[in-house]
Amino acid sequence: MHERLYMVPLDEGSRQYADWLLNELCHKFTLKPQTGIVARLPEEAYNAQLNQYYATSILSKLEMLKGSDYEMILAITEEDLYIPSENFVWGQANSASRTAIISIHRIKPEFYGLPEDEELVKSRILNVASHEVGHMLGLKNCKQPDCQMNIAKNISELDNRSDNFCTECILNLTLPTKVKI
Ligand SMILES: [Zn+2]
Numbered sequence: 184m185h186e187r188l189y190m191v192p193l194d195e196g197s198r199q200y201a202d203w204l205l206n207e208l209c210h211k212f213t214l215k216p217q218t219g220i221v222a223r224l225p226e227e228a229y230n231a232q233l234n235q236y237y238a239t240s241i242l243s244k245l246e247m248l249k250g251s252d253y254e255m256i257l258a259i260t261e262e263d264l265y266i267p268s269e270n271f272v273w274g275q276a277n278s279a280s281r282t283a284i285i286s287i288h289r290i291k292p293e294f295y296g297l298p299e300d301e302e303l304v305k306s307r308i309l310n311v312a313s314h315e316v317g318h319m320l321g322l323k324n325c326k327q328p329d330c331q332m333n334i335a336k337n338i339s340e341l342d343n344r345s346d347n348f349c350t351e352c353i354l355n356l357t358l359p360t361k362v363k364i
Pocket residue numbers: 314318323324332
């Protein structure tokens with residue numbers, strides 16, 4: 184049984200990437216694409232001082248929309264995300280609740296004063312989203328430099344990050360890790 188991945192765009196700016204991204208991810212990870220969950224950014228996740236949304240708070244809202252353990256939810260937003268220990272995050276995942284969110288805010292070249300580049304934006308979205316799906320499938324951040332589960336601290340590290348997983352992470356992905364005890 185293929186696990187199901189729901190793609191949930193949270194705003195207009197992210198909606199245009201939702202169908203494309205869902206297809207790419209389901210192909211890459213052999214998941215069943217799902218749509219139909221409608222959600223918006225929860226107001227209580229907004230931090231006016233930072234002008235950012237608290238990623239963990241959004242994930243706990245997404246968890247309530249889930250039907251079963253076989254389902255994963257990946258939300259996407261154009262707003263900027265943070266967690267208390269970091270200035271910003273590209274995305275955040277909870278492997279226990281199998282929910283994740285990614286932001287396109289800092290992957291747009293315009294954020295860095297550079298001209299728009301849709302192809303670059305798409306490759307970065309796929310990079311960030313694949314990392315978070317990896318977490319939802321049980322992977323941890325990885326120290327191997329040639330691995331997509333490596334941490335990217337800034338945009339150049341993100342652009343240099345591999346779009347593949349290292350051997351150890353691939354083994355962890357394919358082993359039956361989801362056996363319930
Ligand atoms: Zn990570």
